[in-house]
Amino acid sequence: MTTYPPAPLQHGVGGALPGDGQLRIAPIGPLDLETGGRLPRAQLAFETWGELNHDASNAVLVLHALTGSSHVARGATDEHGWWDALVGPGRTVDTDRYFVVSSNMLGGCYGSTGPASTAPDGRPWGSRFPFVTIRDSVRAEALLADALGISTWHSVLGGSMGGARALEWACTFPRRVRRCAVIACTAASTAEQIAFAQAQVQAIRLDPAFHGGDYYGGPHPEAGLGLARRIAHITYRSERELEARFGRAAQGSEQPLGAVLPADRGRYQAESYLDHQAAELVSRFDANSYLILTEALMSHDIARGRGTPVEALATTTADFFVAAVDTDRLYGPEQSRQLAADLPGTVPVRLISSPAGHDAFLTEIGQLDHALRAAFYA
Numbered sequence: 295m296t297t298y299p300p301a302p303l304q305h306g307v308g309g310a311l312p313g314d315g316q317l318r319i320a321p322i323g324p325l326d327l328e329t330g331g332r333l334p335r336a337q338l339a340f341e342t343w344g345e346l347n348h349d350a351s352n353a354v355l356v357l358h359a360l361t362g363s364s365h366v367a368r369g370a371t372d373e374h375g376w377w378d379a380l381v382g383p384g385r386t387v388d389t390d391r392y393f394v395v396s397s398n399m400l401g402g403c404y405g406s407t408g409p410a411s412t413a414p415d416g417r418p419w420g421s422r423f424p425f426v427t428i429r430d431s432v433r434a435e436a437l438l439a440d441a442l443g444i445s446t447w448h449s450v451l452g453g454s455m456g457g458a459r460a461l462e463w464a465c466t467f468p469r470r471v472r473r474c475a476v477i478a479c480t481a482a483s484t485a486e487q488i489a490f491a492q493a494q495v496q497a498i499r500l501d502p503a504f505h506g507g508d509y510y511g512g513p514h515p516e517a518g519l520g521l522a523r524r525i526a527h528i529t530y531r532s533e534r535e536l537e538a539r540f541g542r543a544a545q546g547s548e549q550p551l552g553a554v555l556p557a558d559r560g561r562y563q564a565e566s567y568l569d570h571q572a573a574e575l576v577s578r579f580d581a582n583s584y585l586i587l588t589e590a591l592m593s594h595d596i597a598r599g600r601g602t603p604v605e606a607l608a609t610t611t612a613d614f615f616v617a618a619v620d621t622d623r624l625y626g627p628e629q630s631r632q633l634a635a636d637l638p639g640t641v642p643v644r645l646i647s648s649p650a651g652h653d654a655f656l657t658e659i660g661q662l663d664h665a666l667r668a669a670f671y672a
Contacts, residue, residue: 314343314389315369317405322437325400331424334414338438339405340364340397343381344389346443353444354387355435356380356396357452357459359656360526360587361579363404366396379660386663386671392448399459400434401426401586409582410510421507426586427593428455432462436470449670451475451615453655454625455587458483458594461633464610465596473670475615477662478622478646478655480629481603481636482595487624490529491592494522498581507582519581520572522588527571532621532651540564603636610638615669617644617662619654 323336341364346353356366356377367375367382367389381387381394398406401423409423439447450471452460457479464474483491501518503509540563544550548560561569600606614637618630627645634641646661648654 313370315341315365315367315371315375317341317364319405320438320441322434322441323407325430325434327424327430328427329425333407333424336400336407336434338397338400338434340395340438341366341369343367343369343394344392346393350444351446351448352392353447354392354394355439355447355450355463356387356394357450357456358396358399359452359454359456360591361575361584362456363402364396364398367394376656377659386666388671395442395444397435397438399587400431401583401590403580403583408580409507409586410580418510420510420582423582423586426590428458428462428590429466431459431590432466435459435463436467439470446470446472449473449475451477453477454479454652455591458591461596462594464612464614465600465606468609468611471612473615474610474612475617475666475670476633477617478619478625478652480625481607481633482597483592484629488592490525490624491588494525495585495588497521497525498585504581507585515581516576519579519584520576522584523572523575524568527568529624530652532623532649534621535649535651536564538649540567607637613669614641615644615666616641617646619646619648619652621649621654622652624652
């Protein structure tokens with residue numbers, strides 16, 4: 295059976311906050327969604343680090359990527375965060391100076407209302423969970439900010455899907471974002487990105503255990519989710535890195551050649567690597583949430599209903615920081631350059647140099663330390 299962290303007991307929002315990195319739940323519903331759906335009792339899971347100053351001018355919002363969570367940095371539990379190199383005492387986003395907020399996206403499975411959550415009739419939402427867009431997520435996060443007493447963010451930053459949310463924040467609530475960092479993302483999902491995503495969602499939907507999304511109480515579509523992760527992870531790494539790490543080497547004593555039947559052969563190291571990534575995600579994530587968040591990212595388009603990208607971005611008032619990874623084949627540097635060109639004023643594009651591909655926005659974020667400090671956190 296697939297397992298992933300359940301929602302914790304609810305705590306009220308406001309007043310004294312618990313220690314850094316402790317999960318809390320904020321009720322934000324009812325919530326009407328962009329495409330017509332409605333969540334009558336929505337909630338967001340979130341964590342905070344540091345202390346909010348008297349005028350709430352030091353609040354920083356950090357937004358996670360597709361399968362991330364609100365646990366961006368180490369906290370009271372001392373469990374490592376997914377952006378420890380960026381957020382923490384003395385880090386680029388110094389939690390001795392800034393009050394950092396990170397929330398699990400609406401539709402996720404780390405405490406926010408999602409398909410596995412209980413619907414008003416007492417059953418899991420499952421296939422009935424409504425379509426969620428990046429804008430819906432941002433509007434939900436704005437309600438969380440209201441509950442925390444934060445009218446304007448010192449800065450909003452994220453990478454990959456988190457970058458899409460950060461950019462949407464600057465477009466939807468321009469007066470609430472002073473600075474915006476968009477890392478390894480662009481203004482709209484491209485045809486190729488949508489194609490890769492469609493293959494992933496179909497892998498899940500075609501799993502016999504999926505049952506149209508109503509699989510709670512029975513076997514979860516682990517094979518489909520694992521296949522989706524394999525497809526995604528190929529786009530997260532570069533050809534150069536895969537070749538350097540694995541080449542054509544066999545996995546241990548396994549023999550990729552020599553079997554009479556293809557099903558009996560051993561694996562190459564590259565295959566074993568993908569198997570490991572699939573198993574890791576299946577152990578912690580809900581397949582329906584993977585679908586909801588993937589389709590939200592497919593819908594990402596800051597120009598929707600706002601004219602051209604240039605017209606949409608012209609309404610923003612934030613200072614922007616745009617960065618890309620030089621070997622990224624999912625969100626190529628040329629897409630970040632186009633975003634920067636469409637933004638008001640002159641916005642340089644910083645490059646993370648790494649053979650790792652897209653995932654370097656996580657593993658090599660330290661390369662942006664000097665530039666980010668100079669631009670936002672001096």
